[in-house]
Structures are given as structure tokens and as C-alpha cells.
Amino acid sequence: MSKSQTMFDKIWNQHVITGEPGEPQLMYVDLHLVHEVTSPQAFEGLRQQHRRVRRPDKTFATMDHNVPTEDIFNVKDVIAKKQMATLQTNAEEFGVTLASVGTEDQGIIHVIGPQLGLTQPGKIIVCGDSHTSTHGAFGAIAFGIGTSEVEHVFATQTIWQQKPKTMGIHVHGDLKAGVSAKDIIMALISQSGFDGFTGYAIEFYGNVIDDMSMANRMTLSNMVIEGGAKMGQMKPDQTTFDYIAGRKYAPKDMTAAMKYWSQFYTDDPSAFDKTLDFDVSKLAPYVSFGTNPGMSVPVDGQLPEPKDDNDRKAYDYVGLKPGSSPKDIPLGYAFFGSCTNGRLEDLEAAAEILKGQHIANGLTALVVPGSMAIKAEAERRGLDQIFKDAGCQWRMPGCSACLGMNPDLVPAGVHCASTSNRNFEGRQGSGSITHLASPQMVAAAAIHGHFIDIRKEAI
Amino acid sequence: MEKFTQHIGKPAVIHRNNIDTDQLIPKQFLKNILRTGYGISLFYDWRYDQNGKPNPDFILNQPAYQDATILITGSNFGSGSSREHAAWALIDFGFKAVIAESFGPIFYMNATKNGLLPIQLPKDQIAILATATSQDQIKIDLIQQTVAFKDHVFSFNFEEMYRYKFINGLDDIAITMTHEAEITDFEAKLPDFAAPMPGDMAKSAIIETSK
Numbered sequence A: 001m002s003k004s005q006t007m008f009d010k011i012w013n014q015h016v017i018t019g020e021p022g023e024p025q026l027m028y029v030d031l032h033l034v035h036e037v038t039s040p041q042a043f044e045g046l047r048q049q050h051r052r053v054r055r056p057d058k059t060f061a062t063m064d065h066n067v068p069t070e071d072i073f074n075v076k077d078v079i080a081k082k083q084m085a086t087l088q089t090n091a092e093e094f095g096v097t098l099a100s101v102g103t104e105d106q107g108i109i110h111v112i113g114p115q116l117g118l119t120q121p122g123k124i125i126v127c128g129d130s131h132t133s134t135h136g137a138f139g140a141i142a143f144g145i146g147t148s149e150v151e152h153v154f155a156t157q158t159i160w161q162q163k164p165k166t167m168g169i170h171v172h173g174d175l176k177a178g179v180s181a182k183d184i185i186m187a188l189i190s191q192s193g194f195d196g197f198t199g200y201a202i203e204f205y206g207n208v209i210d211d212m213s214m215a216n217r218m219t220l221s222n223m224v225i226e227g228g229a230k231m232g233q234m235k236p237d238q239t240t241f242d243y244i245a246g247r248k249y250a251p252k253d254m255t256a257a258m259k260y261w262s263q264f265y266t267d268d269p270s271a272f273d274k275t276l277d278f279d280v281s282k283l284a285p286y287v288s289f290g291t292n293p294g295m296s297v298p299v300d301g302q303l304p305e306p307k308d309d310n311d312r313k314a315y316d317y318v319g320l321k322p323g324s325s326p327k328d329i330p331l332g333y334a335f336f337g338s339c340t341n342g343r344l345e346d347l348e349a350a351a352e353i354l355k356g357q358h359i360a361n362g363l364t365a366l367v368v369p370g371s372m373a374i375k376a377e378a379e380r381r382g383l384d385q386i387f388k389d390a391g392c393q394w395r396m397p398g399c400s401a402c403l404g405m406n407p408d409l410v411p412a413g414v415h416c417a418s419t420s421n422r423n424f425e426g427r428q429g430s431g432s433i434t435h436l437a438s439p440q441m442v443a444a445a446a447i448h449g450h451f452i453d454i455r456k457e458a459i
Numbered sequence B: 001m002e003k004f005t006q007h008i009g010k011p012a013v014i015h016r017n018n019i020d021t022d023q024l025i026p027k028q029f030l031k032n033i034l035r036t037g038y039g040i041s042l043f044y045d046w047r048y049d050q051n052g053k054p055n056p057d058f059i060l061n062q063p064a065y066q067d068a069t070i071l072i073t074g075s076n077f078g079s080g081s082s083r084e085h086a087a088w089a090l091i092d093f094g095f096k097a098v099i100a101e102s103f104g105p106i107f108y109m110n111a112t113k114n115g116l117l118p119i120q121l122p123k124d125q126i127a128i129l130a131t132a133t134s135q136d137q138i139k140i141d142l143i144q145q146t147v148a149f150k151d152h153v154f155s156f157n158f159e160e161m162y163r164y165k166f167i168n169g170l171d172d173i174a175i176t177m178t179h180e181a182e183i184t185d186f187e188a189k190l191p192d193f194a195a196p197m198p199g200d201m202a203k204s205a206i207i208e209t210s211k
């Protein structure tokens, strides 16, 4: 009998063009996603060497990082403007499809890939962006690459990769109301350490995953990179197929596609190099307190004693004390959005809590849908009005305050409750202090001006 | 890419763990569309104060370290985002190699793509190298795969294919295109229900003929 295989092995083996196991192998890339920040130097390199984009029909670009969300059509920052104009020119010159600023398909690259049906099971998907792991939620091998690799994929439609080890994370138990996918991944990262997944491709499985929506699965896959893993997958199932069916670039013959996709599953957990068991039954909502996503605690817990100089430096930066509670963090800002939690379901979860409420005095709250389509649908459902009535600003789609590369900056010294994925020093603006949490938790925190335990306390 | 066989250079020690790409090069510098000019912004938030004035205490601002070429650092170096600017900034400053206990995986790749040699050594050996001052030199030999400092010689591993590229100064795309026939064969075998995808093949062909 042949050895049992993981889903990852099956997809991987199917894509090897040349090279031996254990060494870098040349892999075929089925989908190459592109944004304005990591592509200009790659296009520049092609032009210098008189190379072309080998498969523009497998390449899709958008603008997200630099986009001003207050008025998407009015880019004041000259460098941002130049970077966006450069992508426009490059896309035209090389024949790459571009969802340009303000067009109906535009949005955060990791939101629109799935939304347009480009993201599909069994594919190898790359993008010059570490959160490409998001697309693994569809049962694809998806990972972030650097700009030289972007250039390489443009020119060859392939990438050299060394096969990582695999880790199966069995997520099971009974997920309580108020606890979400975001809390699962934050808890996993904080328990395994900021680089606890390094060198592994993760597969999540178990009853909790089976019951999860695609939006929540994407939140899990999105953040594996924060634990050091480049890729995080789930088995494609009916939920996956139903999500894809009918989308703009979905296969015309869904029956054949589903039959093909159904071959991608892990034979049995013994095929993983390592497994981890995670029972969610007692899981509390998580809040990050430090300067990497591993520095997170349950909302009803305490900030731990620093273990080393790195921890002490983080405490200095965030200005919080060991032993204090996440409920004591004085918030001045709340951010709803990003490729982690900027999807319709996330906005709905936040709106449900904010409905009929008002955010705390003096607090600024931005709501930034992940794409133009999400914005339109949210408005059709009246979510924008709920947010505005609660005192939040309703914005145009983009990466926004997930990273301070556009005008949406959290001021220095201000604590921000954020649905994004990274809380590095200065990530949301120089001197800003980020506290990651789920959309529900950030919504409740915005109302109170500090975090609360949404399982127990009245909102 | 320049050939890399042997390098003797001055070390700069920043012995911290988890130096992420936001610290190496903050995002306000990512808007450039070129590959060079990032060296003065390397470690920006540590190197300059709020008003953009250099912090004289920071090692890379000290005159003695302006010609440093080997960075000695802790674990999980270059974690965080995929920005290749982190490698470009280190190279633009003048670094030829980074010696760390471990690396963020994407940064490691980016370094190898750009001719910046990432060397992984165990904690105790890093601790020894971390005692280096601006008076010292470190010798890296990529043929022997060794790092020599004072009377210590440490061996390191570097994947054979990367080593070949470093030693010969080769570009990845050129290497890959020696496999073009296999790539084309592979494309012909792709499942035929594949989704209709966007993109303009005609335009890309024009680029090629303009060669």
C-alpha cells in the first residue's frame, strides 16, 4: 500500500516541473496576484532584460496598499500616486488585467481573489505579499513571495520552492458565542510563539473547521504567517464549492471542477509531519498587548511578566504594565477592515454589536470594507448607516489603517483596537499602538473605550 | 548578481531577536519604484528621532561602522512582511551577509535572490560573534562554508543550489528558462476545465518581439 499523503503533498506533487524532493523544486504557478507596492521593481526588471509576462491570463492585479480611503480618486501623496500610475502603465504594457482604483472589482488583493472566483482549490497561488496565505482556505497552496520572485513568476510562470514540512492542527470542540476564528488563530499563535509554525505548511481540520464559513476560514489562513508559516490550508468541501460557484472567474463546468477538486484531501492525520490538538470549548476572545501577534492574552487574563529584553522593550513601547488586564487598555482608535477581517461577514458581526449604540467619547473609528463589491453589498444591507449612526467613519476599500502606507494613520501614543493582523511597532503609524482582536471584540471595545469580555459583559 | 566566494569584512552587532521587516525598513519607504537608495532608511525608527535627526547611539550611525558589511543578529531575523526592500536596504547600506540564529522564511529567500548571504549559526556561536567590535574582522568562505572570527571557525549549511548561484553570480530567471520545454509541456497538461482567466496574451507577445 502506498504511504498516506496530505492534501499539501498531493497538490505539491502535481505541480513539480523539475527537481528532487528535499531540494528546491521548480513549481508551476496557476495564479499570480499583483499589487502596486511589490510589483514596480519586478516590471522594471522585466523591461531591463527584455522579458515578457509569460501568462498574463494567469495574472491579476489591483491597487490596495496606497489607496486613500476617504476619497479613493484623490491621491494626494505624490509617491503613492506614482506607484499607482506605474502599475496602471505596467498592466497595460504587459497585458495584465488590472482592477484599477475605484472600479467594481477593486479591493484588497486577498479579498478580491476569492471574491472573483480566481482563488480555487488545487491551485498554486502566489503574490508579493505575506498574507497570500489567506487563499489556502480554499484548499490551495498559497504563499507570499518577494519582488524578485514576482519578477521570476512574471517571466516563467514558475517558482523554485523547497517543500516545507506539514503540520495538521486539529481544531475541535464547541465554539462559544462571542468567540471567533480570529480568537482561534490568535490563541494558537500566542501558545506556539511568534515563530512556532516556522518551516511548516499548516492544515486545519476538525469539526470546527467543517462548520466554518469561507470568511472565517480565510481569517485563520490569513494569520498563519504571524506564527511563521508561509501557508495554511483547509480541505475544499461543499462550503468551498458553493462559495466559488457563480463568481466572475469561476469554472464554467463546475461539475467537472468539483470532481477534480475533490481529490485534494489528507488521507489520514498520520501523514502530517507534526500534529497539534486544539480544543476550542474553553477558548476566550483574545487581545494582543505587545508588538508581535504572539504577544496576546485572553480578554479575561493578565498581561504576563516579561521573559527577556525583547518583551521589556515591547512593554516600553506599548506603555502597559505586566499584571494589568486587557480591559484596562485606554483606546483612542478602532479599525475595522483589512484582509483578515474586512469581509462582509466581519462587517455584519461588528454592525450587529454597534447597532443602536454609540462609540465612546473621543474615540475615532474607521470602517473600511475589503472591496468595492463588499462596500456596495454592505450599503445595500444598510450596514453603512448602522456604522455612521454609531459614530464611525464609513470609508472606501483599501488596506487603510492595517498599515500606515496611506493617509489612514493612528496617531503616536494612541491605542487602537484593530481587526487587522499585525501589531508591530509603528505598523499603523509611527508610535501607534495596535491591539488585535476580532470584529465583535473591536466593536464592543469601541463602544466602551476599552476591551470587554463579550461573552460575559453586557454590551 | 555579483559572484560571492569569499568575503572579509567588518561586523556590526545588533544582538536582538525578532527584528522584523518593519524595523528593517518601515513602510513609508516602500513607495519607491526603484531597487536602490534604501540604505539610509535601514532601521529607520531606531536610527532617527521623531524629527528625522540621527540618533548618535545607534550602531549604524557611528562613524566606525559606516563600512560594516556583516550583520550579526539574533533569532527570527526578517520576520514579518514579504517586502524585498528589507534585503535591498541591507545591501544598499553595504551589507554582504547577515549571520543570525534563524531567519523569517520570506526574508531568507529574498536575501538569496539578491546576493545577500544569510548564514544561520547556533545561539552559542552567535554569542561569540556578538562580542565583535569595530576593530574586528570576520571572514566568510562560501566555498568551505565557514565563518572565521579570531581563533574560531564555524561551519554553516547553505543549500547547494543557492550556493551554486552565489558562487557563479547567476540570475534565477536565466537558470529557470533552461527548463522552458518542460514548462511548456506542463502547461499543455493542465486540466482543461480551467477557469476563463483575464489577461491579454497578445500584448505580452508584443513585448517579446520587441527584444
Ligand code: SF4
Binding pocket: A064, A065, A108, A109, A110, A129, A131, A338, A339, A340, A398, A399, A402, A403, A420, A421
Ligand atoms: S490589508 Fe493589511 S495585511 Fe492585508 S494586504 Fe493590506 S496591508 Fe497587507
